[in-house]
Amino acid sequence: MQKLLLLGDEAIAQGALDAGLSGIYAYPGTPSTEITEFVQNSKYAQEHHIHSTWSANEKTAMEAALGMSYTGKRAMVCMKHVGLNVAADSFINSAITGANGGLIVVAADDPSMHSSQNEQDSRVYGKFALVPILEPANQQEAYDMVRYGFDFSEKYHIPLLLRITTRMAHSRSGVEIRPPRVQNEIHVPEDLRQYVLLPAIAKKKYKNLLKDHSSFAEESDQSPFNFYINGADKSRGIVACGLTYNYLLENYPDRHVPHPIVKIGQYPLPRKMIEKLADECSEILVIEDGYPVIEELLKGYLGRGLKIRGRLDGILPRDGELNPNLVAVALGKPDTTGIPAPDLMVGRPPSLCNGCPHIDSYLGITEALNGFSKGRVFADIGCYTLGALKPYEAINSCVDMGASITMAKGAADAGLVPAVAVIGDSTFTHSGITGLLDAVNDKSPITVLILDNEITAMTGGQTSPGTGKLEDICKGIGVEEAHIRILKPLKKYHGENVRIMKEELDYHGVSVIIPRRECVVALDKRMREKFKNK
């Protein structure tokens, strides 16, 4: 067997390729991006015509994957945790329609918010949708879970959620791979109304889902990813979910934990194992990265039964990523630490690159807004969010993809005029277009800056679905042509750009300004590749 050194993300991608994947669908988002990129760069994927181009957002990705599953082929859809909010409608309903070809939804959570707005726990979504969840403890499990998950998905005609965290996604280790399995042939569902969620059909399907849910719990008791390890010291039992199992073992150099353990890699919880643990032990410590999902479940609302320890009772912190030290303390072991960082230590926040086009756009709009009261710029998510920091301090919001335009509209509706929206090109096609349509229909007095650096920069320079189409999109949904202005965000045009921005701020209707210049990192990469190919 071959052993490869793979990131968790790459292990998932390799697992999917080897499990007969026919298509992967995704919108980039840290820490999930490398899954799709691995398939995009795979020669095997190219030779086997495996779909891997980016989708406009997570919802379109989820639905396309559902469509591929409908045909009987195996499909995967990947996103960062907040992407699942965007895809939630189709995700939840896909549990009711069920799958035909294997369907795996990968959600990458980001405890400690290394590069996200929140640390929501996707397991809550999995439970909400009543689908089984897989959560790997290491890269090998990540690889193995994909094939297992596809098989499971086809056995029960149900999509599965594969939940990982940043640490899993971006950590590398050796993985043994298996020979690839061939892709499925096209076979549409036997029941041609399987995907028709009219109430009469949906009701039946929902009852089926509820029935299957008890089988899922039985499967969990048989799963190779859940196991019970005996331990002599029954004063406490331990439930360790996903990666946290490693932090537990780390605290015992001989890897021999004195307490009974249930290691969890598949949900719903393996009921028999948990019951055994509860029967044997006087209290249970739950170690889980993310929300206290399992702790809450075991504790129950009144918490009158067995003593359950974890993030809720403070033995572990309520928020943030876990680590071996936090687990040591929960186990009653001594904490360890080195020398404290000296007092002179300062942060080194990320910043816009030198020469970044966003800098010129911000200098322009800040000057154009001189004379108006402060607090009028609703921004969005991308490199340009760094415009919130010094020295620019140019924006007043960053909430979720697309919220710039709609928040500016709401503010303008309330009378804050002019209101400005700042949105990246990729964010605009992800979730900005519908909001702009609302503004056009309402003739809301907003000025929208679509910062077109012709790339999805924040996540590492993926193609941007709207490149070359932005003016046409705006025109098509009814923005007046005279109020679609294209600028070149360069220092030498600063004066002219400010003049145009001021003109549009004065216009009482929807204006779209598109400062267009390629991201300098993307430009640099493009030039180097061009040079290499010569």
Add this chain to the structure above:
Amino acid sequence: MKKDIILAGVGGQGIISIAAIIGYAALEQGMYLKQSEIHGMSQRGGDVMSNLRISHDEIASDLIPFGQADMIISIEPLESLRYLPYLSPTGWVITNTQPFNNIPNYPDMDLIKAEIGKVPHHVALDADAAAKEAGSPKVANIVILGAASPFLGMAYEKLEDAIRFTFGKKGESVVALNLKALQAGRNFAAQYI
């Protein structure tokens, strides 16, 4: 043998290449490896760090516990101090003394050097200068790797082989440049062995 290493620097300074080289050398010797890195926001001139663990025995956690790292290898002096809470009392700090100053409040360099001096076991060298002398300022990371090489618990030749493997595709001159940089760092560290 087990080595727990914190790699530190600023986005773009090449800590991932160092990790890849040590990692290759470790795997060639049949060792286990776990390496955890933070991507994303940190890449735009922010601080970056990676946990690299190599061992002849299976490794549990992707993260190195605080106070237990054998080594902090840093391509930037301020960054070498950021992760001191990870260092074991017997651990080494191997760092560049040439600052990467992209923040308005960068501390006084003399104070930083004094703090590095307080770490019981440290190797501090101007890797940028050594890299230039070797032929290119881009190989400062490899100079630092060379300076760390006596403490990695593996034969120097294994690192040379890893460099040949890693840069082989880029041609013989790139390999030679990196080997020279590695040697420059190694020579500097010789006085500490």
